[in-house]
Amino acid sequence: MDNKYLEEIESSYSMLTIMEEAEKCLLCLDAPCSKACPAGTDPASFIRSVRFRNFKGAAETIRENNALGAICALVCPTEKYCEMGCARSEIDKPINIGGIQKFVTDFEQQTEMEILKKGEANGKKIAIVGSGPSGLQSAASLLQLGYDVTVYEKSEQAGGYLRYGIPEYRLPNAIVNYEILRIANLGAEFVFGTTIGKDITMDELKAKFDAVIIAIGASQGKMLDLFDNNPAVETAVSFLSRARDNQGNIDLPKDALVIGGGDVAMDVVTSLKLLGVKHVTDVVYEEFCEFKASKKELEGAQNQGVTIIDGYYPVAVKDNTVTFKHRHLNNELAIEAEKIILAVGQVVDPSNLDIEVENNKVLTSGYQTDDKKVFVTGDIVHGDMTVVWAVKKGKEVAAEIHEFLGGNN
Structure with missing residues (x-):
């Protein structure tokens, strides 16, 4: 076998070249790049921090807005989102925002930064069905709000399409493991090899938890x-x-x-x-x-x-x-x-989950289903089927659950 499959194709910035790239930023007041990021990762802020060699601040901006920041740096189609909004495009070409984000998240990992913190326990428990990107982000968001979170995954490892679909040369397993470990360290409990509807029913989940998120992908x-x-x-x-x-x-x-x-x-x-x-x-x-x-x-x-x-x-x-x-x-x-x-194309399998899917989507205006205790996120709800959109949906479903359970009162 040719080992090129296991090697990252894109090269990373050095300390010198990262500063050269960041210094191209025009420091726009309206930050069109940040407005164009579905996940709200706020590239304008972290690029500004990099310009002033504040790599810790840059990492905090990324991680506080995007629990999968290191993954998004590698696989996000930035030319469709933040880089499309980059004002530098009108001069020559957009800033390599993904490349800068990768440098910062690599720095975060190398310096063993622990940015996210578990919120004060509120006594409420959430079950998440599926450990793909949207399920992982919703877990991280809810843990920071003080919820206990249990993630049920039918496979033997977490990650969903991140682990079992995107090739190694684009997304190394080491990065997937790194992101998931951070969420586990926040307090997420992972239950592997468990199929909902077979090993445990939806009714049993609803009886045990205050809310259930179905975060299955089009697998x-x-x-x-x-x-x-x-x-x-x-x-x-x-x-x-x-x-x-x-x-x-x-x-x-x-x-x-x-x-x-x-x-x-x-x-x-x-x-x-x-x-x-x-x-x-x-x-x-x-x-x-x-x-x-x-x-x-x-x-x-x-x-x-x-x-x-x-x-x-x-x-x-x-x-x-x-x-x-x-x-x-x-x-x-x-x-x-x-x-x-x-x-x-890909299709979802909603078997035994008590949800109605039409053309791979659950027809709901938000994330809450007709069953008030059941929420949906990921590929089966509105929006693009990309990792950055999965992060957006994960953040939004967590906020909707928090409001539903009285967390904003």
Whole structure:
């Protein structure tokens, strides 16, 4: 196996280069970068602190606003959010906010800073079903408000898609472990290998806790009918999980065809190339002008030599050969590959959770369901399915529960 899969692709700033990058900040009074961050991580404040070499203050700003700040620094599509708002863009290019955030959170870890503190106990208990990013953030927010928090996870480790989906080269397990340990140190109790509805019922949870948060993610890969029961076909979620679980030590095809154009598809194609698959082709429904993947992930795939064909969708498949038709042109193409991987979306599994899901979402204006003791967050509620949006939702559901339980009185 090529060990590039286990190596971070992006390099980090040094003390010299971090100061050079931070000094590009225009110190805007209205801070458009901070306004554009869904999680409210406040890049304007932490960049200002870095400029004055106050790295401790910068770390405090990040961590107090975002319990997963080190993870977001690595995987957040900053060009869609804070960097899009950066006023520096009108001069040359936006500040590398993600890079600065990574430097600060690395400093936080290296100096063993303990920023978040558990709030004074209020005697109330919250259960969280699922330990993905939104569940983890809601746990951290509630612990700081004085609640006892128990997180139920069906897998043997916490993290959800952070651990089982995002490739190691983008998000090392060491960072995931670091973030989760901080939340555990705040007092979160994790119960692993437990499936709600099977090992313990929702009614039992509601009887034991003052409120229950369902924070399940869209963890199952979507399969298209054309490809059903085809032994050459695997979903992106399955492939990424296998690769990560085995540190990249998996059987590899001599060539691969990937269908899909989001960030997950880019994770798949880049992983395949880093693992040593020579020929990787990605066929995408969207044309480049409407691409769903972040610019950074698309460029990363292209830099690895992935062949990307835009504007086509599959119309037929026979064994290892897929026929595609162009969306606008009267044109078809056929591609044969030893392995076919579908990155065409993910679905949630709400089985036995007593919630109604339509198109992967729970229809609620906020986070509270018709059952007043049950709240939802993460991929199954409104908003983007990104880590930074998961953090936003986790903070908001915690605030809604706090108000519901009389915490603001």
